[in-house]
Amino acid sequence: MRKENILVTGGAGYIGSHIVRDLGVYGYNPIIYDNLSTGNKENILCGEFNLGDIGDSDRVKDTIREYDIKSVIHFAAFIVVSESVSQPFKYYENNSFRSFQLIKTCVENGIENFVFSSTAAVYGIPDQIPVPETALMNPINPYGKSKVVTEMLLEDVSIAYPHFNYIALRYFNVAGADKQSRIGQNYKNPTHLVTLALRTALGDYPQLQVFGCDYATPDKTAIRDYIHIDDLSNAHLLALEYLKSNHMSRVFNCGYGTGCSVLEVVNAAREVTGIDIKAVTTSRRPGDPPALTADSRLIQKELGWKPQFNNLHYIIKTAWDWELKLKKIKETNP
Numbered sequence: 001m002r003k004e005n006i007l008v009t010g011g012a013g014y015i016g017s018h019i020v021r022d023l024g025v026y027g028y029n030p031i032i033y034d035n036l037s038t039g040n041k042e043n044i045l046c047g048e049f050n051l052g053d054i055g056d057s058d059r060v061k062d063t064i065r066e067y068d069i070k071s072v073i074h075f076a077a078f079i080v081v082s083e084s085v086s087q088p089f090k091y092y093e094n095n096s097f098r099s100f101q102l103i104k105t106c107v108e109n110g111i112e113n114f115v116f117s118s119t120a121a122v123y124g125i126p127d128q129i130p131v132p133e134t135a136l137m138n139p140i141n142p143y144g145k146s147k148v149v150t151e152m153l154l155e156d157v158s159i160a161y162p163h164f165n166y167i168a169l170r171y172f173n174v175a176g177a178d179k180q181s182r183i184g185q186n187y188k189n190p191t192h193l194v195t196l197a198l199r200t201a202l203g204d205y206p207q208l209q210v211f212g213c214d215y216a217t218p219d220k221t222a223i224r225d226y227i228h229i230d231d232l233s234n235a236h237l238l239a240l241e242y243l244k245s246n247h248m249s250r251v252f253n254c255g256y257g258t259g260c261s262v263l264e265v266v267n268a269a270r271e272v273t274g275i276d277i278k279a280v281t282t283s284r285r286p287g288d289p290p291a292l293t294a295d296s297r298l299i300q301k302e303l304g305w306k307p308q309f310n311n312l313h314y315i316i317k318t319a320w321d322w323e324l325k326l327k328k329i330k331e332t333n334p
Contacts, residue, residue: 003029005067006240009054009102010075011047012039014185015117015174018233019073021045021183026237031067033060034076043183055098057105064109071113071240072106074099077147080191081121084143085286095146100153107157107164113243114154114166115236120225120255120292122148122170130225130257130295133170140289151251158249165249167239172225172255172294174232176315177322184322193262194226194316197269198323201277208277210262212284215291221262223291225255228309228318238303250302255294256310265312272316 006023010016011032016039023030024046032044035053048067052059054076063069077095078084084091106114121144122137139145154166175194177184185195200208213220235254242250260268266279299305309315 003027004071005029005031005069007031007033007063007067007069007072008047008075009033009072010039010077010117012036012041012043012049013075014043014187015229015232016073016075017043017045017183018178018229019075019236020047021178022233022237023047031063031069033063038078038187040186043186045182053098054102057101060102060105061109064106064111070111071115071244072111073115073117073236073240074102075117076102077117079119079143081141081143081288082191082285084141084146088142091142091146092149095143096149099150103150103153103157107161110163112163112165112247113240114164115239115243116150116154116166116168118151118168118170118251119144119147120170120172120253120294122151123292125289126292129291130255130293131253132295133251133253133298141286155249165243165247167243167249168251169235169239170251170253170294171232172227172253172292174229175226176228176230176309176318179230179318181318181321181325184319184326186326193224193265194269194319195323197266197277198273198316198320201269201273201275202323202327206278208266208279210266210279210281211288213281214284217261217291219261219263222288223259223261223293225257225259225293226265226312226315227255227307228315231307231309234308235299235303235305238305242303252299252303253294253296254299255296256307257294257296258310259291259293260312265316268312268316269320272313272320
């Protein structure tokens, strides 16, 4: 039996490459479509790579037709909150306008299932913690706003075109790496706390900056819901299967429902690495909410999602193993 082709935009990136890995494991043939602006071809463990931008509608159309695509998983986006505040045009152009072009091309070329990589940033500073999917979308930064725009478009398009259905997965803080250390975060200028802490441990940075020590939280630092990349990847596979079987559009949170403060993450990183990571406090970053954790009961109920790796030390250990391997690779091939 011929394997079903699944188009994965941004499939050479951190999250996309893990989903590509699992698509292959579950018998799909991932068609990776990436402009490599932040992704790396070395991250791709299976499937077929196509160099292209989601804003190139003709290229997207040709790819859909060439591979007889019916399902798309869309990751291609810029994700740095602080950068979105200083460069809003960049974020609206890529995350909103180019996603608009992609979705339009998908609808016009018979795509039936669309899994969208959204974010908890759509909630802004929610009134209820853990935050449910029914909470008001009230983002406080351009990154979150750019994702809201795309979610709103998907909702309207799915109503207007009954053959097209989507699932938006609202990620919380994704961390960790492939347990065999084959892939992981590989950004030149990382912004994720776990990666920054580990690279500080490796000596890449003299110290780790803790942004904000005056939040209304137990240790005065911001609280986030850290989810292991493998649990997040599993959510995408379940979302894809749900769409193929039920043909219904849905929105789900992807998180554990428990939060860890910045200082808790730093201390866990010290314990995992055995290195006394130097951390210094500085002022808050614009657009950062004090606390953000997921109410993920809906995805567990509707998709049967069962998190396997809800352990901060395990999350950091897999990330640390990856960082050690990456360091050796860089030393061997400077």
